[in-house]
Amino acid sequence: MSTVGSTERPLRVAIVGSGPAGFYAAGQLLQNKELTVSVDVFDRLATPWGLVRFGVAPDHPKIKSVTRVFEKAAQKPGFRFHGNVEIGRDLSHQQLADAYDAVLYAVGTPADRHLNIPGEELAGSGSATEFVAWYNGHPDYADASFDLSAKRAVVVGNGNVALDVARMLMLSGEELAVTDTTDHAIAALRDSEVEEVVVLGRRGPVQAAFTTPELLELGELTLADVVVHQDEIELDPSSAKALEDADKTTTSNVETLREYAGRTPSGKPRRIVLRFLASPVEILGDEQGHVRGVVIERNELVEDGGRLAAKPTGQRETLEAGLVFRAVGYVGTPLPGVPFDADKLRILNQDGRVLDPETRQPLAGVYAAGWVKRGPSGVIGTNKKCATDTVELLLEDLGAGRLPSPSENPDALLEQLRERGVPVIDYAGWEAIDAHEKALGEPQNRPRVKLVDRDEQLRVAGYQPVG
Ligand SMILES: Cc1cc2nc3c(=O)[nH]c(=O)nc-3n(C[C@H](O)[C@H](O)[C@H](O)COP(=O)(O)OP(=O)(O)OC[C@H]3O[C@@H](n4cnc5c(N)ncnc54)[C@H](O)[C@@H]3O)c2cc1C
Ligand SMILES: NC(=O)c1ccc[n+]([C@@H]2O[C@H](COP(=O)([O-])OP(=O)(O)OC[C@H]3O[C@@H](n4cnc5c(N)ncnc54)[C@H](OP(=O)(O)O)[C@@H]3O)[C@@H](O)[C@H]2O)c1
CATH class of the missing domain: 3.40.50.720 (NAD(P)-binding Rossmann-like Domain)
Structure with a gap:
């Protein structure tokens, strides 16, 4: 043999x-x-x-x-x-x-990770996984449809997928027209009425999972300004300490976010707002069972088994929104x-x-x-x-x-x-x-x-x- x-x-x-x-x-x-x-x-x-x-x-x-x-x-x-x-x-x-x-x-x-919060099943709430697969022409998602008639969308998560979704929602029809985005998605995104995408990070800038080139792109979009609230990127003592020993990506991310926080919006018609220390706790629906808002809760960071974890503070606010994408990881x-x-x-x-x-x-x-x-x-x-x-x-x-x-x-x-x-x-x-x-x-x-x-x-x- x-x-x-x-x-x-x-x-x-x-x-x-x-x-x-x-x-x-x-x-x-x-x-x-x-x-x-x-x-x-x-x-x-x-x-x-x-x-x-x-x-x-x-x-x-x-x-x-x-x-x-x-x-x-x-x-x-x-x-x-x-x-x-x-x-x-x-x-x-x-x-x-x-x-x-x-x-x-x-x-x-x-498959995608869920948030496990009330309202996640409402129409208008979905996963980045589906949205990405739809605009990229995955045959399993060819028949999906997304109602882009809301003025504000919320993307939950602070990884590169969240930034991809936020950016894709803000590109112009002309910018999309030269890509291999599927025709059905180009048509829907061209008619989109979304003017603002709020990206929610449950922890702070030092813990963000996205990388700097992707973050920098948000600052250079043709149609959208990038907005960062100064008070949300102030570092707690543990994060400040972590930053001292952090890798290049984290250091550059924090520098970039500080630069964004110092910017005055230039009056572009759309906006990407990067929020930190904020978790969605409930997705609110209207009488038709469609998303009308997201209740978010402010977090603080606490040491938990060698890492800094998000702990809710009880301080809540409601964001009006018609579209929610969770981009909190695949499974x-x-x-x-x-x-x-x-x-x-x-x-x-x-x-x-x-x-x-x-x-x-x-x-x-x-x-x-x-x-x-x-x-x-x-x-x-x-x-x-x-x-x-x-x-x-x-x-x-x-x-x-x-x-x-x-x-x-x-x-x-x-x-x-x-x-x-x-x-x-x-x-x-x-x-x-x-x-x-x-x-x-x-x-x-x-x-x-x-x-x-x-x-x-x-x-x-x-x-x-x-x-
Ligand atoms: C939205 C998104 C954007 C990304 N963008 C970037 C980027 O810009 N740059 C970058 O470097 N990385 C990017 N990544 C990461 C990169 O795509 C992954 O690291 C990589 O694709 C993982 O490779 P994989 O082969 O393990 O899985 P996959 O790429 O998922 O490939 C798995 C394959 O298995 C097939 N399959 C599944 N089940 C079966 C079955 N039962 N029988 C037969 N076939 C099956 C699937 O059809 C698929 O073709 C991105 C990831 C995501 C989710
Ligand atoms: N351009 C590119 O190079 C590119 C583009 C896309 C994807 N990718 C890569 O593909 C991989 C997957 O990306 P990804 O974005 O899916 O995953 P990821 O990088 O692991 O990010 C997931 C994000 O979701 C957050 N999260 C998890 N559970 C949450 C919850 N319940 N509530 C709120 N936030 C929650 C995480 O926060 P915590 O940190 O607090 O857990 C983290 O910020 C990554 O390695 C990424 O770099 C690369």
Whole structure:
């Protein structure tokens, strides 16, 4: 019998998820000079790149150029893409485990964290996750709609997603028209009546999770002034002390916020107001069950197990608003048959080796990388080291003879999928979609016009139903 990793019998790895973590892992495996590796990347969508396509803001096209690195990985011998195949629906974990030497999950953390406050379910209150997915053309959110007729919107959270949402709400129709924002979102945002976005940080400027380039952008918007209240960025003694030893991002954030607090609004028609030490405690509704306001409570910071936590002071105010987006982080959802850590809301793993929930020992041949391994934080590049670390463990397990021997063959599994009529899109199919989208965008001076409808994606990809 040939050794696993030889030309006669390549190491066969299934990667579930074609976002940054999945593609960095694929690239890492395929560049191995000592082994012959074949990598099958599955994604539930017909299009690859995960949040690079469906998360990164459309007015940040340069960030999306990271896909060139992923495209290179896709050109390597041994690579295959199987889009439109959802693991847990079209194929089970067990089927993959039976057919591959190793299965690596890089499925991200697609759901959103809730605020758990009264009124969160009202019409007009929603998650940044949905809004972002909608303006970026995620097929699952193609039919979503957002009532942008209110004068004021509130965005809860102090991370980069909150700033993305605030900024997108303030861009002009002309600014959006040159991006790959979906056509339905451009039309809705062009007609938006939102004049003010209030961003609520529950802690202070030193604890903000956003980064300085994103904060600086808010100060340079064509249509919106940025407003910061001086009294809300005064530092309590513990934050002042923390600032002395803080990293560059925190120091620059505080400097930038101080500069914003000193600005006199220049009379632009819109505003982004960055509030600190303020938590929403209730979302108020009108008689039609639509958001009419948000009750916010002022916080103070208290030491809590080595960190400064927000503690409510009882001092409340009501902000009139017709739209509320929570941008307080993403969470993972369980995949059938794959051990899940219900406390951390991600795959149960140790450094990327998926653990058996009973024994807490590694489950042979099953791995995780990216947000579903570490939790929903970190920029695209963070997933490179994360995926590389996981691949190193996989190869260590191969070398130590710890990978199980699969009983089936990947090609037989893929053939079964085709016979069952699952419309699998291969990499050439994605390339056809990509070329089509770019061609649609060119005359409009846009990077692409995204296809949002699944059937249209299949048609453009040249999918031919079996039989
Ligand atoms: C709104 C937003 C904006 C961001 N902007 C930036 C930015 O500007 N710059 C930056 O550096 N970082 C940005 N990030 C962070 C960056 O996007 C993440 O670090 C990165 O995408 C995480 O990669 P991942 O591969 O773990 O997950 P994802 O990118 O989420 O990829 C997961 C993939 O798995 C697929 N999948 C899920 N379930 C299944 C299943 N059951 N079967 C098959 N496939 C499945 C999904 O369809 C998806 O393609 C942003 C994040 C968000 C949320
Ligand atoms: N341009 C970019 O580079 C870019 C763009 C978007 C996203 N990203 C990256 O993607 C990752 C995810 O971003 P994210 O914004 O979703 O998450 P994040 O950076 O973790 O920020 C989440 C924010 O929500 C707050 N929060 C959590 N629970 C809350 C509650 N109940 N009430 C009020 N506030 C609450 C957190 O405050 P506490 O700190 O008090 O918990 C924090 O400010 C980050 O690493 C981010 O940098 C990068």
